[in-house]
Amino acid sequence: MNDTEARALLRRMLDAAIAASQPALCIPGQLPEPSSGRTIVIGAGKASAEMARAVERNWSGPLEGLVVTRYGYAVPCERIEIVEAAHPVPDAAGHAAARRMLDLVRGLSENDTVLCLVSGGGSSLLPLPLDGITLEDKQRVNAALLKSGATIGEMNCVRRHLSAIKGGRLGAACHPARVVTLLISDVPGDDPCDIASGPTVADPTTCDDALAIVRRYGIDLPERVLEVLNDPDRGRGESVKPGDPRLARAEVRMIATPQMALEAAARVAEDAGITPYILGDSLEGEARDVGKVLAGIALQVARRGQPFRVPCVLLSGGETTVTVRGNGRGGRNVEFLLACALALGGAPDIYGLAADTDGVDGQEEIAGAVIGPDTLARAWAVGLRPHDSLDDNDGHGFFGALGDSVVTGPTLTNVNDFRALLVLPRRAT
Incomplete structure (x- = not known):
């Protein structure tokens, strides 16, 4: 699976999570x-x-x-x-x-x-x-x-x-x-x-x-x-x-519920031959801390085949928090991803997407963003300093400059945050 295919799969999983939570589907029988x-x-x-x-x-x-x-x-x-x-x-x-x-x-x-x-x-x-x-x-x-x-x-x-x-x-x-x-x-x-x-x-x-x-x-x-x-x-x-x-x-x-949305995303992954693992539908904590922890799990999967074997996708939901200390544009999902990218350090064949299922991360009309092995390298190439962006709570500014924002528009539903880390087999170089 190449870079474009990996990013497209992550987006299909997000779209499936949102679709499974649409009122038109959920209301009639209730x-x-x-x-x-x-x-x-x-x-x-x-x-x-x-x-x-x-x-x-x-x-x-x-x-x-x-x-x-x-x-x-x-x-x-x-x-x-x-x-x-x-x-x-x-x-x-x-x-x-x-x-x-x-x-x-x-x-x-x-x-x-x-x-x-x-x-x-x-x-x-x-x-x-x-x-x-x-x-x-x-x-x-x-x-x-x-x-x-x-x-x-x-x-x-x-x-x-x-x-x-x-x-x-x-x-x-x-x-x-x-x-x-x-x-x-x-x-x-x-x-x-x-x-x-x-x-x-x-x-x-x-x-x-x-x-x-x-x-x-x-x-x-x-x-x-x-x-x-x-x-x-x-x-x-x-x-x-x-x-x-x-x-x-x-x-x-x-x-x-968030669990229903994650299960819908998991089915998309299975159809693509990727084994899904739902780590939890109610993860909380500082967004940057959760990003570091999930990056650590993804690295252990990639390097050691523990606790899961590749290819797999690590799915989670819940609502992280951001203690605002900077003057950036905010967004808990993009803060999670920026911290995650820094912790991954450009590790090959690991991709991630995080977004709010209502289409609005923080106060921006942007749902979230996507990361890949080249995220940090591309940021440095255009003069961005990822650590400074994180310190300034400016995830939206960071990913916007890279063209990696995820924009859905109003989704007309809301089952909290959606996070997916896709870990693929190492490709021959």
Whole structure:
């Protein structure tokens, strides 16, 4: 397999992972039976608009509702209103839509059904702060969390205790209607509480847990936010807890996960005669550290035939983090790849691709990038200094200059990060 063929195979695996997670494929078999009352569709996330369209195409009865998606991710729907808002830092459009959504589900009866469509990105797209907290406060908190190096679970714990809609509050507002939540997971471990900060799911964490996270990462919070988290009565900041009767008629159906996406990619590899190994669907940690570790495994495979024999591909998912110290364009997948390329040191016949399955790595409209044995040599040839790019958190700038960025456009789904390291037999020279 030559260089072009190796890169093409990696891209086919990514495309298969994305295709396996499309709402049009996952939604139809998960819809509930129609009720005698109204059916209201609500939701948020990068995949929520495409999820709404899939619902419309497979639902014959009356339908109404509102979902919020990222700018550029809207699709035409006839009965469900689609609103676009900002991600990852929330804006006024998301704030207004969240308030309207909460109003939409109030006053329902036990004969009504609420169908909630949730995917990754929903936390930023439904920014409805608790009383006493402003949207500007939430924006500051969100920006600080994104730079802190906190895991997605830790970030969402803080978000749940500052929101009037997350942490089960949206589900509680639907009571006594039946609530069916369809989830596309973008979080390690597929915990419903962490997907879009669990707007319809009970939350076992507390304000004390959120405060511990804030202290752990040295996050500077606005005074109004600290007052909510430190409220001795915990009246404002506490989320809806397990066992709350308002969620007695709420159920969750997981329709797409990172593991499903990795298995689809594995089938593509097998068809090409490459043995796939899924190392995990929920790998976390600093992106550059994960890059070094996976590079070390790939080198052991190439040099020693351990723990796997070549040819093989090492697949993994999950969500790494980046502690921002530089002024570059960021991106956790490209940071992973840059660290991986440096650790591989130009080792022959090892290729890699890492991308966010929603098509956006960090805040760039770029999904990720691809590396090969010649990545470092080509970078040095054009005057790039890979170590400096890594120190500056500038993976996007690095791979853009090499023409190795992976651009998918809006994928209309989101099952977290996709990583593949392809280790081939040594070619004769």
